[in-house]
Amino acid sequence: MAVPDQTIPTHPAVEIQGVTLNYFTPDRETLALANVSLTVEQGEFVAIVGSSGCGKSTLLSLVSGLLPPSRGSIRIDGKEVAKPSPRVGYMFQKDTLLEWRTIIDNVLIGAELLGIDKIVARRRAEDLLVRYGLGDFLHSLPGQLSGGMRQRAALARTLCCEPDLLLLDEPFSALDYQTRLALSDEVAGILSAERKTVILVTHDIGEAISMANRVIVMSRRPGRIKSERKTDFPSFGPTRPTPFQARKCSEFANYFQTIWDELDIHQIH
Amino acid sequence: MNAKALGLPGRILGVARLSDGAKGATTQRKIARKLPVQKIWSTTALVALQLAVLVGFVVLWEVAAEFKIIDPFFWSQPSSIWSTLVIFLTQGDAFTDIAFTFRSTIFGFIIGTTGGAVLGMSFWWSRNYAQIVQPYIICLESIPKLALAPLIVLVFGMGLSSKVATATALTVVVSTLTAYAGVQAVDRDQERLFYSLGASRWQVFKKLVVPSCIPWIVSILRVNIGLALTGSIVGEFVSSQHGLGRTILYAGSTYEISLVWVAVLILSALSMVMYVTVAWLEKVLRKGVVH
Ligand SMILES: Nc1ncnc2c1ncn2[C@@H]1O[C@H](COP(=O)(O)OP(=O)(O)OP(=O)(O)O)[C@@H](O)[C@H]1O
Numbered sequence A: 001m002a003v004p005d006q007t008i009p010t011h012p013a014v015e016i017q018g019v020t021l022n023y024f025t026p027d028r029e030t031l032a033l034a035n036v037s038l039t040v041e042q043g044e045f046v047a048i049v050g051s052s053g054c055g056k057s058t059l060l061s062l063v064s065g066l067l068p069p070s071r072g073s074i075r076i077d078g079k080e081v082a083k084p085s086p087r088v089g090y091m092f093q094k095d096t097l098l099e100w101r102t103i104i105d106n107v108l109i110g111a112e113l114l115g116i117d118k119i120v121a122r123r124r125a126e127d128l129l130v131r132y133g134l135g136d137f138l139h140s141l142p143g144q145l146s147g148g149m150r151q152r153a154a155l156a157r158t159l160c161c162e163p164d165l166l167l168l169d170e171p172f173s174a175l176d177y178q179t180r181l182a183l184s185d186e187v188a189g190i191l192s193a194e195r196k197t198v199i200l201v202t203h204d205i206g207e208a209i210s211m212a213n214r215v216i217v218m219s220r221r222p223g224r225i226k227s228e229r230k231t232d233f234p235s236f237g238p239t240r241p242t243p244f245q246a247r248k249c250s251e252f253a254n255y256f257q258t259i260w261d262e263l264d265i266h267q268i269h
Numbered sequence B: 001m002n003a004k005a006l007g008l009p010g011r012i013l014g015v016a017r018l019s020d021g022a023k024g025a026t027t028q029r030k031i032a033r034k035l036p037v038q039k040i041w042s043t044t045a046l047v048a049l050q051l052a053v054l055v056g057f058v059v060l061w062e063v064a065a066e067f068k069i070i071d072p073f074f075w076s077q078p079s080s081i082w083s084t085l086v087i088f089l090t091q092g093d094a095f096t097d098i099a100f101t102f103r104s105t106i107f108g109f110i111i112g113t114t115g116g117a118v119l120g121m122s123f124w125w126s127r128n129y130a131q132i133v134q135p136y137i138i139c140l141e142s143i144p145k146l147a148l149a150p151l152i153v154l155v156f157g158m159g160l161s162s163k164v165a166t167a168t169a170l171t172v173v174v175s176t177l178t179a180y181a182g183v184q185a186v187d188r189d190q191e192r193l194f195y196s197l198g199a200s201r202w203q204v205f206k207k208l209v210v211p212s213c214i215p216w217i218v219s220i221l222r223v224n225i226g227l228a229l230t231g232s233i234v235g236e237f238v239s240s241q242h243g244l245g246r247t248i249l250y251a252g253s254t255y256e257i258s259l260v261w262v263a264v265l266i267l268s269a270l271s272m273v274m275y276v277t278v279a280w281l282e283k284v285l286r287k288g289v290v291h
């Protein structure tokens, strides 16, 4: 009766293999992604940076299952993605809160659509909102909240269904710089505490370096992966610094410079 | 230094600066007084004035008719309108007429608005279907619907249904187009969010499309109640045995001008009641949607 310790084969969280995507519109065909391959391990935080229109959002749509790839394959936990799954939480650039629902009802939308036990979901939603400092706003409407609060509510909604994989598409881009720094610090804390696998798309190189374990740089359209770089901060010590601390580490400036050069931001076409 | 202190802050800020001395302060106060501030009268005064205008108008009309400045045969006069009103309301079947017009308006309003809303929102389900149907809707919009009234009466007969049909014809197209505008304004990202959470199309329709469209539909209610009333009156003009529209037509053709005025007055009252009710309904719905 030998019971092996590890019976469950561990797959990478996300495997993207040779993915190509063409958008077809009546007047033209756009090659958005060309032969993209990327592997994300369980519990890893990966950031994708790239110039506007290089296909970052498209890549997230593909991983979420909203869009099928023209060629190539995408696997989550070793299973081919065929349609959206509640195990994947997708957070959009806009908070997409429903204006006619209270904050708590917005957070509960996922549970409602999936037919999850209401009482359990409600408790979790309340718990999340209280933790994100929205305890006094459970029954407010989104219109009564500030941009940062709305974004936190959207994050609570994303996390309420307990997804294992999070896809964040420029979640902080609508915010001012200070709020953005504070919120990215908070979110990084929340996500590392919950040991989520995260793919973050951003325009902000600093945000990418400070939040992620690995930064992927994408080339201009058609989107390809140009480089990958692990962002370690040995000068900080054995633990990972918070995003705010990371920005002050000596390695930060080096990473920033390298990635900036790779992005070719000054060459605007 | 003095000139600077006088010139700048007063004009821009209009705030009295104590340090500037007496002269400076006066200049600034004068500037502040030049701001166009309108004094709002009290509600009582406004209502009293409104009533005075009405009374004055009625008195003027009565006097002008009495002294034959205007011909009372064509214009009638308030005193005879009043006695006709009393007769109309106490004898004969005034309430049958009122109820008839009221019913056809309400039915037309409900059928036209819901029908249009449902049709407009149904376009969400298929873009191809929307593309096929849309030109016809736009075509229908450009037809003056009232011109079709005689045809509608021919088809639906002289009873209530033809009036309901005219009222519906007038309201349904506007409602459809408005609801469709609402469908087109549904947030793409919210739609993607629903699908990413594994929602079915029916769930997206029920929980996203319909609530997004409700403010659009609510915005059309007040317009529609007026259109529906016009529709049922025109239906009655064409051919009818009851209704306030029919009363107007009948009184006009027999030169009972006071009765025309009576019917118009009652019609206005009816229209006002319905308008106020719908405005109230709109408020309740807006709140309901929001909560
Ligand atoms: N629905 C669509 N139909 C046709 N073309 C599209 C569609 N969505 C995106 N594209 C095209 O695909 C390319 C990649 O778009 P995508 O939205 O993925 O870019 P992105 O990297 O997210 O840009 P941004 O940083 O500005 O958000 C763009 O050039 C765009 O024109």
Ligand SMILES: [Mg+2]
Pocket (backbone or CB within 6 Å): A056, A057, A058, A169
């Ligand atoms: Mg994008």
